[in-house]
Amino acid sequence: MMDCKRVYFCTKTGLLLELSEVEPPRWENHGRPPGADVAAIADMARIRTDVVYTISPTGDLYEYDKSSRPSWKKHLQSEETDKDGSLVPLQGCMIYGLSGDHSVSLFLLSKGGKLVERRLHQRKWKWITHGSPEDHHLTSITPFLEDELKERFFSLFLTTSTGSVFEYQIPKHLGTVQEDQIAEAWQNHMHPPNAKAARGIPGLKFQLGRILFALDDGRLAELHLPGLGGQNSGPTNQFNRKKLSSKYIWSILDAPESEGWNGEYCTEERGPMNCIAGIKDEPNDSGNIRSLTRRRKGTKAQQDYLSLGTSRSRLVKASEEYRFPDNWINTSFRLRLVQAGVSFFIITEAGLIFEYLYTESVWLWLRHDHSTPMRGALGNYNGSVFFVDVYGTLLIRERSNNELAWINCTAMRKGRQVIGGPPWDGMSGKLKVTAEDALFFVSKSGRLLQFSVALRKFKWKDCRSPPETKLACIIDQEVFRENIVFVVGRNGRLYQYNKVTELWHEHHQSQHLVLSRLPGTAMRPSFFSLTGSLFMLSEDGGLVEYHWNAWNGWNWVEHGTPSKDVTLVAPPSPCIKGNQLFLIGSDGNIYLRYMDQLIWRWKNCGFPQNGDGDTRDQTEMGANDRMQEVCMDNDPTANLDINLKNPNDQNRKCDPKVAPTRPIPFSEDSVIFELRDGRLAEIQKVQDSKWVWQRIIGTPTSSCKGSYLTALAS
Structure with a gap:
């Protein structure tokens, strides 16, 4: 905080510093209050000359006057204000003249979300509680900019924990506000459509009748x-006061950093004109960009959040009551790629860990032992694989000095038990390693956790969760949007977390659309285009797309199911070539969803050894089906079960249909699926949208025995 002569700072260690000269810099350390630290500067030299008002981490108000002895003095709270809790460490709002020309007031917030006032009149201090709007918790105060628009009132603008903005009108020269006046004094300006005011961040009054607020999605309003x-x-100073309306309206301002909701907007790769000229996105000739987003017939874009009340209460209840299936972690994170085309992990139902590895021209299974059974493989960073055991402990398996070692992350400082992680790690060698690298996980209690991994400086951070919501899973981590983590709550709603601003944002979503609590996948045509989609499953087993482009913004698209008698039962596969992904049907077949000449189509790719399978294409627009023999078995000699003549032989306990396990990429053009009998199958793209089943991989725990080599990792 600064005035025209000096600048005051509070340090991380709780000290108050003053910078009175710049060239050369002149710093003065004013220390801290006795037995307390400085957490925020509430006011500086405006209430009284050379007096600084600070708030401690415990919520006490102090004043510092270097000309008095002692220099630090504590303002004791009254019995009434003490009931509302201690003060929130933030900048206050100072107003002159509420009790006469010589009175001055400092407005602050209590930790109970109430507006409180510390008033100085005739050399006497007094606490006054102004409260808050009914059922609202205040989180920030916008610094006061005195104007004469309202001759009878001062106006304070405050944000709430639900993302709304309230205006509090205070009568001028009327002394203490009476209780019966407070209810009428609060005016709710709500928030712009599809975005809420950022919690805890004050607005900025930069001109008469104009206030800027940060939104929770990174934009400005x-x-x-x-x-x-x-x-x-x-900016303008020309206005007709008599013609001005007293009703405020909202306008959205797209900040360069958030254009397209992505920090990549202003990178050097995209060119400096993106920030200067405001170019949002460039045309793409890849053939998979839609100029118009299709919606299900008869539906409209959802333009508003669910209002507080019955709908919100129902969502909160759903978040609290949702229970994960017993095998949720295992089916969602059973497989994990380590190195493209060379190595991946599988976690068995019994909790054993096997790595499928290509070494010295031979494929073999490598077993990794641990004292506790595992539930899933949650991530891969720079060759180190993150596992979760049956107790929720996060463990790293890594190679150190030519030996394999285990590292217990949950046992580290602020460590937590986890249930899920990022769906995809990217293809090996494609990720940039930076000093800010981190993996995100979902805790057992439904909170988002950030685990820093860069330079092996491991560190946990609790990113919390959206208000009144427990998290179920991560849909995408920084693939679709840099610095953004998309998640689904246990109430079936979509949220995002910005790891730079640390803000949560709830995406607009029809109350009739409930998402499944399964990981999703991100699809972008290219790194240079911000256009793209998030693909998820709905609770009733249909495919749902959340699409963004520079022309239409965000829109929901419901793709439904491949046919009326088939539902989708597993998370989507990774995106292939920016316009294709696989889904697993309840009938044990896999289905390709791909875009062909701006039209989404379904293709039934069946399951391996299914020569008679249906390979029909189905267009989203209801056109006639047409046959394409493209999803078929390859040369049987490529199959590890070479001598298997009848894969459905009951004596061999073989079932080649695809299991509801989340598939993984094995290369840029191939995907690995688990079969119902425990074996694995690889499908490979041969051209465009043509795929063939390449091979079946026998596993050590499969009920359908095949030939394979095993070894013990050490």
């Missing part, structure tokens, strides 16, 4: 009077 602001209105 202007709350302004009609005729005085908006996206195309610059």
Whole structure:
């Protein structure tokens, strides 16, 4: 905080510093209050000359006056204000003249979400509680910019924990506000469509009748009077006060950092004109960009959040009551790629760990032993694989000095038990290693956890969760949007977390659309295009797409199911070539969803050894089906079960249909699936959208025995 002569800072260690000169810099350390630290500067030299007001981490108000002895003094709270809790460490709002020309007031917030006032009048201090709007918790105060729009009132603008903005009108020169006036004094300006005001971040009054607020999705919003602001209105001092309306309206301002909700917007690769000229996205000639987003017939875009009340209560209840299936972790994270075309892990139902490895021209199974059974493989970073055991402990399996070792991450400081991690790690060699690298996990209690892994400086961070919501799983980590983690709550709603601003944002979603609690996948045509989609499953087993482009913004698209008698039972496969992904049907077949000439189509690829399988294409627009023999078995000699003449022989306990296990990529053009009998199968792309079953891989625990080599990792 600064005035015209000096700047004050509070340090991480709780000290108050003053910078009074810049060239050369002149710093003065004012220390800290006795037995307390400085967490925030509430006001600086505006209430009284050379007096600084600070708030401690425990919520006590102090004043510092270097000309008095002692320099630090504590403001004791009254019995009434003490009931609302201690103060929130944040900048306050100072107003002159509420009790006369010589009175001054400092407005602050309590940890109970109430507005409180510390008033100085005739050399006497007084605490006044102004409360809060009914059923709302206040989180920030916008610094006051005195104007004369309202001759009878001062106006304070405050944000709430639900992302709304309230205006609190205080009568001028009327002394203490009476209780019966408080209810009428609060005016709810709510928030812009599809975005909420960032919690705990004050607005900025930069001109008469114009206030800027940060939104939880990274953009800015202007709350302004009609005729005085908006996206195309610059600063102006010319206005007709008599013609101004007293009703505020919202305008959205796309900040360069958040254009397309992505920090990549202003990178060097995309060119400096993206920030200067405001170019949102460039045309793409790959043939898979839609100029118009299709919606299910008869539906409209959801433009507003669910209002507080019955719908919100139902979602909160759903979040609390949802219970994961017993095998949820194992089916969602049974397989994990380590190195493309060379190595991947599988976790058996019994908790054993096997690695399928190509070494010295031979494929073999390598067993990794641990004292506790495992539930899943949650991530892979720079060759180190992250596992979770039956107790929720996060463990790293890595090679150290030519030996394999285990590292217990949950046992580290602030470590937690986890149930899920990022769906995809990217193809080996494609990820940039940076000093900010981290993996995100979901805790048992439904919170998002950040685990820093860069330079082996392991560190946990609790990113919390959206208000009144427990998390189920991560849909995408920084593939679709840099610095953004998309998650699904246990209530079936979609949220995002910005790891830079640490803000949570709830995406608009029809109350009739409930997402499954399964990982999803991100699809982008290319790294240079911000256009793309998130693919997820709905609770009733249909494919759902959340699509973004620069022309239409965000839109939901319901792809449904391949046919009326088939539902989708497993998370989507990774995206292939920016326009294809696989889904597993309840009938044991896999289905390809791909875009052909701007039309989404279904293709039934069956299961391996299924020569008579249906390989029909189905268009989203209801056109006639047409046969294409493209999803078929390859040369049987490529199969590890070479001598298997009848894969459905009951004596061999073989079932080649595909199991509801999340598939993984094995290379840029192939995907690995698990079969119902425990074996694995690889499908490979030969051209465009043509795929063939390449081979079946026998596993050590499969009920359908085949030939394979095993070894013990050490």
